[in-house]
Amino acid sequence: MHTESDHELALRAKSGDESAFNELMRRHYKGILNFVYKFTYKADICEDLTQEVFLRVYKSINTYEPQAKFSTWLYKIATNLCLTNLKKKNLNISLDEIRENIGDLEDIKSENAQNLMQRKQLNDRVLKAISTLPEKERLAITLCKYQGLSYLEVSEALNCSVGAVKTHIFRGRSKLIGILKPHIDEIN
């Protein structure tokens, strides 16, 4: 069975086909949601921001150029929205807030208390560590390591060179190792 590519779906959505747009949402909604979540660390606003991302995509689907990869274009929109939101609301993340947000997301009944505690601690550490990075390093690492975008795609989303992306990731890596070293060393 032929599975339509994002590109084909985007072109159909461009011509007004809502079912094609629904399929694009099914494919990318979770990825964008987690990208926004990892960047903002606000579980209460990441769903709204994700909806906003897709609303912008819907409104500007007419400007989608077939040469561009749909996911790159999508993450570019998401990145811009996250940065605008960050500047507008000056999202300062406190560790307490992170704990609170993670607490909402956990499915307490599904795991035993010890596992839950360990996962919660790990999340706390990772989220806190990423939140200390400068914007560009945070975005480059989130897009590359969590969303699986290539250097080239990240560079297009961030409007910078591939070399700059590598630098952001490398600098971010060094800082993250500095912060997480005691916990990383526990891993065998």
Place this chain on the structure above:
Amino acid sequence: MIDEKIINQIEDYFSGELNDEESKSLLLKVEDSDELRKHFEESNKLWSYMASAETIEPSPDYIRRFWKIVSSNEEKKSRSFFQFNFMNKKWTFVSSLAVILLLSTIIVNNFVLEEEKSGYVYEEDDELLIHNLEEALSKNTPDVLNVYGPWEDIEN
């Protein structure tokens, strides 16, 4: 001293940017050097640790919610279009009225009240005098000047 190029390659490896051949070549170099192996393991542990951070699930009705927002936005847009149209009609009416009033004022000022502005008002006597003068001039006789007064006294 670790070669910076290989350090970068290690990061490229973990970002999935190396092909199979490049990866094999890198792994051989890493095996040969303690320092490179240390760096490699450090990166490996970091990215594995980071990857174990949990992902969140979208709300089950996210597509329905999206279309609801779209339709409510479109409704707002059309409402504001109608409001704009209504306002447009209202303002067209008001501005037309204002133009009519302005034109009437200009016409009244320039033409009807011109006489008053010049400060001269015609009287019936003046009109009669002019009429008589024109009549006398048209006769082409000495009587013409009679209109200015009795001439018998001067002759005598």
